[in-house]
Amino acid sequence: METRELTCVVCPAGCKITVTLEDGKITDITGQTCPRGKTYAQNEVTHPVRTLTTTVLMDNAAGGAKTLPVKTNKPLSKGLLFAAMEELAGYTVTAPVAVGDVLVKDFMEPGIDLVACKTVK
Numbered sequence: 001m002e003t004r005e006l007t008c009v010v011c012p013a014g015c016k017i018t019v020t021l022e023d024g025k026i027t028d029i030t031g032q033t034c035p036r037g038k039t040y041a042q043n044e045v046t047h048p049v050r051t052l053t054t055t056v057l058m059d060n061a062a063g064g065a066k067t068l069p070v071k072t073n074k075p076l077s078k079g080l081l082f083a084a085m086e087e088l089a090g091y092t093v094t095a096p097v098a099v100g101d102v103l104v105k106d107f108m109e110p111g112i113d114l115v116a117c118k119t120v121k
């Protein structure tokens with residue numbers, strides 16, 4: 001038997017959740033105070049994901065902006081985050097760009113896009 005202690009990050013309450021596993025399968029989840037916490041714990045143990053938020057380099061911006069805040073429109077597999085940051089290290093966006101613009105379609109995983117978080121002219 002194995003136990004994993006988690007802090008639910010779905011809302012600010014930060015419930016402490018204990019997941020019990022046997023032979024790699026979840027047998028019990030305790031400590032959550034709502035169903036969202038149970039779903040979070042199941043996903044965190046079986047397939048952890050995170051929304052990537054970062055900045056990329058810009059050129060040609062009218063106001064002289066050097067960086068653009070970006071994020072993935074859906075959470076990526078947690079194991080891909082470092083590779084995603086490496087991928088973006090050499091990536092440059094050319095202005096103009098509008099908030100919500102898809103900068104990279106199918107970024108790292110099919111169905112996940114990298115989008116702009118700010119309008120820059």
Ligand code: SF4
Nearest residue numbers: 008011014015034037
């Ligand atoms: S279990 Fe529910 S109440 Fe507790 S932190 Fe998660 S979402 Fe919030």
